[in-house]
Amino acid sequence: FSLNLLCVSQRGLGKSTLINTLFNRNLDDGSKNKVEQKLEGLKIEGSSETEASRDDEEAQTAQESENVRSSVKIKTLSTTIEENGVSLKLSVVDTPGFGDAIDNSDSWRPIVDEVNYRFDQYLDAENKINRSSEDDNRIHACLYFIEPTAHYLKPLDLGFCKQIHEKCNLIPVIAKSDILTEEEIAVFKRRIRKQLEDENVVLFEPPQYALDDQETIHASKSLYEKIPFAVVGSTDKVENSKGSLVRGRSYPWGIIEVDNASHCDFVYLRDLLISQYLEELRERTNSVLYEKYRSEKLTK
Amino acid sequence: FSLNLLCVSQRGLGKSTLINTLFNRNLDDGSKNKVEQKLEGLKIEGSSETEASRDDEEAQTAQESENVRSSVKIKTLSTTIEENGVSLKLSVVDTPGFGDAIDNSDSWRPIVDEVNYRFDQYLDAENKINRSSEDDNRIHACLYFIEPTAHYLKPLDLGFCKQIHEKCNLIPVIAKSDILTEEEIAVFKRRIRKQLEDENVVLFEPPQYALDDQETIHASKSLYEKIPFAVVGSTDKVENSKGSLVRGRSYPWGIIEVDNASHCDFVYLRDLLISQYLEELRERTNSVLYEKYRSEKLTK
Ligand SMILES: Nc1nc2c(ncn2[C@@H]2O[C@H](COP(=O)(O)OP(=O)(O)O)[C@@H](O)[C@H]2O)c(=O)[nH]1
Numbered sequence: 001f002s003l004n005l006l007c008v009s010q011r012g013l014g015k016s017t018l019i020n021t022l023f024n025r026n027l028d029d030g031s032k033n034k035v036e037q038k039l040e041g042l043k044i045e046g047s048s049e050t051e052a053s054r055d056d057e058e059a060q061t062a063q064e065s066e067n068v069r070s071s072v073k074i075k076t077l078s079t080t081i082e083e084n085g086v087s088l089k090l091s092v093v094d095t096p097g098f099g100d101a102i103d104n105s106d107s108w109r110p111i112v113d114e115v116n117y118r119f120d121q122y123l124d125a126e127n128k129i130n131r132s133s134e135d136d137n138r139i140h141a142c143l144y145f146i147e148p149t150a151h152y153l154k155p156l157d158l159g160f161c162k163q164i165h166e167k168c169n170l171i172p173v174i175a176k177s178d179i180l181t182e183e184e185i186a187v188f189k190r191r192i193r194k195q196l197e198d199e200n201v202v203l204f205e206p207p208q209y210a211l212d213d214q215e216t217i218h219a220s221k222s223l224y225e226k227i228p229f230a231v232v233g234s235t236d237k238v239e240n241s242k243g244s245l246v247r248g249r250s251y252p253w254g255i256i257e258v259d260n261a262s263h264c265d266f267v268y269l270r271d272l273l274i275s276q277y278l279e280e281l282r283e284r285t286n287s288v289l290y291e292k293y294r295s296e297k298l299t300k
Numbered sequence: 301f302s303l304n305l306l307c308v309s310q311r312g313l314g315k316s317t318l319i320n321t322l323f324n325r326n327l328d329d330g331s332k333n334k335v336e337q338k339l340e341g342l343k344i345e346g347s348s349e350t351e352a353s354r355d356d357e358e359a360q361t362a363q364e365s366e367n368v369r370s371s372v373k374i375k376t377l378s379t380t381i382e383e384n385g386v387s388l389k390l391s392v393v394d395t396p397g398f399g400d401a402i403d404n405s406d407s408w409r410p411i412v413d414e415v416n417y418r419f420d421q422y423l424d425a426e427n428k429i430n431r432s433s434e435d436d437n438r439i440h441a442c443l444y445f446i447e448p449t450a451h452y453l454k455p456l457d458l459g460f461c462k463q464i465h466e467k468c469n470l471i472p473v474i475a476k477s478d479i480l481t482e483e484e485i486a487v488f489k490r491r492i493r494k495q496l497e498d499e500n501v502v503l504f505e506p507p508q509y510a511l512d513d514q515e516t517i518h519a520s521k522s523l524y525e526k527i528p529f530a531v532v533g534s535t536d537k538v539e540n541s542k543g544s545l546v547r548g549r550s551y552p553w554g555i556i557e558v559d560n561a562s563h564c565d566f567v568y569l570r571d572l573l574i575s576q577y578l579e580e581l582r583e584r585t586n587s588v589l590y591e592k593y594r595s596e597k598l599t600k
């Protein structure tokens with residue numbers, strides 16, 4: 001089983017932390033203090049490519065501080081994880097540089113090129129005689145991180161979503177949603193959904209099956225209605241008001257619990273991405289998104 | 301007395317709310333529900349220019365969503381407020397559009413032009429025979445809003461600070477700092493100060509006087525060390541754990557109190573800007589920043 005997850009976000013929206021929270025990885029290798037570690041970019045334990053060390057990070061950021069023009073890099077980190085006793089080959093395709101420069105024109109382009117490249121790889125493999133069916137590098141889902149401004153999607157957000165939604169299963173999330181009150185989240189979600197609808201952007205929708213019972217239909221419908229998921233990420237354990245050790249963030253005024261559905265939508269994102277609809281994501285990639293790409297390519 | 305405050309921020313960093321919190325204004329005119337009202341951009345009660353109504357806001361934002369290129373507007377809102385029994389003419393110079401487009405190249409330029417224009421106005425007035433000394437439109441302070449990423453200042457931030465610090469008293473603030481833990485704030489502040497130092501950016505420093513006692517010297521030093529102030533704004537009253545009605549934001553996991561110094565730096569910003577160093581801000585504008593501009597202009 002493989003899951004190829006494209007993650008697109010401006011720097012500092014908690015992307016690395018969220019990935020680690022989703023896949024239960026902890027960055028703590030014991031050698032550095034936790035706060036600095038979290039700030040080292042996407043780093044999955046045992047991954048086949050690691051980010052620079054902290055000194056490099058500072059040098060790199062000093063370099064980035066000079067950047068006027070957009071320069072988006074594509075970085076793939078792979079690891080194998082155990083989910084429900086099944087071995088899952090997880091690849092996270094990261095896009096550092098997206099939205100971080102002063103001029104971000106066309107910052108979507110290298111990302112769409114990457115998605116197309118992976119479709120092409122699969123197309124070529126399909127045409128070979130002894131193709132290996134386990135080499136599926138196609139992007140199964142794109143997690144797009146929305147800045148929690150509480151107002152509207154920005155031109156950069158809409159521009160990207162319009163470029164990606166017909167190529168990847170698009171799952172937008174509101175990043176660091178602990179910055180928003182429940183009221184603000186509700187208003188923000190309504191506006192985002194309306195903006196996306198007005199631009200005819202299609203979001204991944206958990207499919208319903210003929211044999212589903214009412215409860216399942218209701219669950220998948222309500223999951224879809226929660227998108228964009230208002231997420232919070234944390235691999236730190238903190239003690240909550242009941243005295244249990246939970247994943248969360250500790251503030252002087254309270255503790256937000258990542259796995260608490262009344263605090264944020266993290267559990268719903270995890271359900272959609274991993275525990276309930278992983279197969280559907282791969283299926284739609286293969287039979288809808290890839291098919292569209294393939295037929296367009298062959299009719300050119 | 302006048303205070304001309306330039307506020308520079310990307311959309312959605314709580315600028316309108318912070319201004320209203322600083323000057324004790326409430327947007328509630330009773331005719332609209334509070335959440336939507338806060339979202340109507342900078343609007344000071346009784347101000348001489350008001351932002352568009354909510355429908356216009358949606359139309360304007362739809363327009364903004366098309367914006368690829370930076371288009372920064374300069375909007376001045378003036379009002380008279382009572383502070384400590386003294387009448388203060390407050391002007392807030394807002395810069396909608398800054399940092400919001402896909403390409404934000406040179407978005408600092410219209411703002412620096414505005415600061416220069418006001419210096420020129422004063423220069424011309426100085427040369428008149430019957431000049432009125434109360435028409436001081438020069439910018440006394442620039443509040444720059446930093447996105448609370450917890451990483452580093454972005455190219456846009458550094459670029460702007462470098463362009464403005466020799467023309468205005470620069471006071472950077474970390475916006476919506478309730479998104480950061482105390483640890484993250486400490487690390488973030490250190491990095492920001494180092495980056496600004498490396499770029500030789502001068503921040504407004506509360507002056508110390510020969511006759512100051514040790515306590516005053518210590519207070520002004522520690523105020524300076526807190527910059528960039530980690531601020532939170534709110535004009536809503538919420539009930540805190542002690543049962544008092546305080547200004548704050550209510551989350552499922554707790555209540556953050558704006559005027560509580562152990563929750564955020566709002567009271568320190570208010571001290572610096574209004575209650576303690578207002579005169580120093582105007583003084584430095586006149587004798588240091590304006591003088592520099594004037595002598596450069598006259599020697600050209
Ligand atoms: N408030 C809040 N902060 C977060 C959240 N997730 C991560 N952070 C913090 O934001 C900072 C940047 O996180 P990181 O995952 O490195 O962001 P990235 O640059 O997008 O990869 C770190 O200090 C994190 O602890 C979240 O859900 N809410």
Ligand SMILES: Nc1nc2c(ncn2[C@@H]2O[C@H](COP(=O)(O)OP(=O)(O)O)[C@@H](O)[C@H]2O)c(=O)[nH]1
Pocket residue numbers: 149150151179180184309310311312313314315316317318338339340341342475476477478479531532533534549
């Ligand atoms: N978490 C947090 N939210 C804030 C803060 N100040 C304002 N907001 C919210 O952020 C949203 C945008 O605020 P607004 O003042 O209109 O931002 P502006 O676009 O920068 O003028 C509103 O929903 C506010 O309630 C703050 O200090 N912390």
